[in-house]
Amino acid sequence: MACPENMFFLIGLFISGVLACFGRRDLITTMPDRLDVLTGSCVQIPCSFDVPDQHKDKFKSTIPTFGVWIKKYPDVHQYPGNVIFHSNGKVNRYQGKITGNLSQKNCTTVFFNVTTSYSDIYYFRIDGQPYCATDPVKSVEIVVRDFPSSPIITVSGEVKEGTPVSLNCSAVAPCPEHPPELTWTLPTQFTTENQLQEKPDQTKSVLSTVTFTPSYLHHEKNITCTAVYPVGTSNKTAEHNMMLNVSFSPKDTLASISPADPVLVGSCVNLTCSSTANPPVTNFTWFKISGGKPTQVASGLSYTLNVTSGDGGLYYCEARNSHGCGKSNEVQLAIKGQEEVIGVAAGTLGAFLLISLISLFVWRRNSRLHDGLERTDSPQGQNSPVGTVCTNQATAGEEPEEPAEDQPEEIHYGDIDFSKLQTKETPAAAQDRVQGQESEYAEVNVTGRGAQEPPLNNLDGLYAQVNKRGGC
Template identity: 70%
Template sequence: MACPENMFFLIVLFMSGVLACFGQRDLNTTMPDRLDVLTGSCMQIPCSFDIPGENKYKLNTTIQTSGVWIKEIPQFGYHPDNVIFNSSETVNRYQGKITGNMSQKNCTTVFFNVATSYTNRYFFRIESQPFRATDPDKSVYIVVRDLPSSPIITVSGEVKEGTSVSFNCSAVAPCPEHPPELTWTLPTQFTTENQLQENPDQTKSVLSTVTFTPSYLHHEKNITCTAVYPVGTSNKTAEHAMMLNVSFSPKDTLASISPADPVSVGSCVNLTCSSTANPPVTTFTWFMISGGNLTQNSPVGTVCANQATAGEEPEEPAEDQSEEIHYGDIDVSKLRPKETPAAAQDRVQGQESAYAEVNVTRRGAQEPPLNNLDGLYAQVDKRGAC
């Protein structure tokens, strides 16, 4: 049986009305997507609203406007048990109050003595004359925990030896009336600055900034930020530890010679150099200076005591002279063809010298003195360039 034309017209009108109803929101609310709160504490829900279109003229700010919070689903009339708070009522399932000014479209609400059963999704509704509406598309998810979330430590810039650095510790403050107290544990002296700040989603957090000057001794040491939340007559604590990664120039440079016993002219010795740095040392370069001239440049620490030049008359040793002592000079400077003043300052601060004693024993009176080992140097390059 075919539908009459007038029936088709009514169906089209009905469907278009349904689409218009579901396509437009009578109330737009702004609130955080999620809040993590503590059992037994309070929680503040930052909330604001706007009434779009022609409906904005229906809100009469001269009369009392009630705020309603509904859990789990936005339907108001069909599930009255889901209404947990109505500001027009003196007794509510959740103890709380709207602290915002509803006439200024501020619906910020505080709930007290929250329990783990409060974990759920919540929608906001306005009850006024003649305007009533719920925002079905925006809600806040409340998570109630027995223990607080750990604070977050961040650092801006490089942690470098001898340079002042600041670390930030942030902890959420779901109950701004009783914010957490932040304390630091560091392996050195420091200064702190604390403040309560507002986040982009209008939630609150406590920010603590600590400033200190690290040294190489602080490398791989822990710093800890501890957040203490007052809950009733007790406290709940959470902390975050971070290991320091301090950049520093070579330290504890050590040179050694093998064999360590006195060696004879013509024999060879192995020179060993070690150093601690961050980033680690990647290149050790040995070089020897004789008479002011560079005579050897090698990454291998092996030095041989040469004989006298052919045709040269050997020098007769003194009666009380049985050995000579020579030193290996370990130079930890960073050599460059051209360096900036800042680089030169880093080079001076990073220099170290260590000495390795070489005892050279003559085998006979006709053997010449070992006079071509004026200085042994080791260049330590952290970047791998000789």
């Protein structure tokens, strides 16, 4: 059989419900349904009330009004021991105070030094007026905990690489006089803004907003919001961890080839593309560099081909998702036999260049050696007894000086009178004179470049012909 107290309570609730259905509530209160509180801390109960129209003339704002809090059962007459607080000071089982203005129908109340025994449901009543009433329908549940509940992290919008984003962390503040302090732990630099907010049910909470610019390196990294509640001389903490989900275009795109060594024509070669992206890559495309320009050759994560002689060269892949694309490194598909041809061609070209450089060096060296030589070239004169010879200014036994580069060449002429040379007439010369051979004279023209001096053994004949003409 049910206890009498429980029976009365159930009957009271039934009657209150019936009256409420017919609009017969004598007092209408507004309170939150539940409050989570820390042991040793305080709790603020947001509260307001109104008087039904049929009783408005009985409520006088000029008359002092008192507030009463009743635990568990609303019937104060049947359970007077359940009154835990009366603002007139007669009952103060719970240390507290009504901070609202009752004459303005504000019944907000604060209780201090909360213990676990405070966990229960509570009703509000007005007293001191010609009209006194309790709201038997609306109550508030107080839940006292030794540790605070975890804060809540929410994200405003998509967390996308390179785009600033804001994260919100909210923690309840059941004791607004000592609100929690919120701190963040993030894998990057950030800025924060904290503020005390009021919810629609008039309860308080602390909201912390952090703003940062995510990178793909932050994907799947943990972030933490920590709430620190001051309780007496110590602190109680609670935290919330969340993994970042950062959207980004393909990164670290890599192309590989197997086998990597040169292969024979007809062999099977597999090219594979890999990339990191969020959301995952939706399309892989393969390109071959031909004539210095990329040409699309295939699509897909892997590209397999039976090698022909024209397949050799450089390949790369592109990975793409909804946020962009990423290009891989270039890989070389080498075919056996082609590298030997390339090596021979490269060697031939190198040898040709080497020979060309040597030839150029020898030509320039010879040109420098001949820069110091000069030639004379005079027209042949008739009936002239004397030969004219162009010589260098250098004396016998001395090396001719090389003219400075880019200087105009100078040609020096000198006359040599061979008639003063005392030489004997040879029998051959006499015979030539008898036969009436025309006299000859020699002219030597030494130019500045590339000319050579006549051999000394030819000078004897030259002297003889000149002397024969001169009759010396």
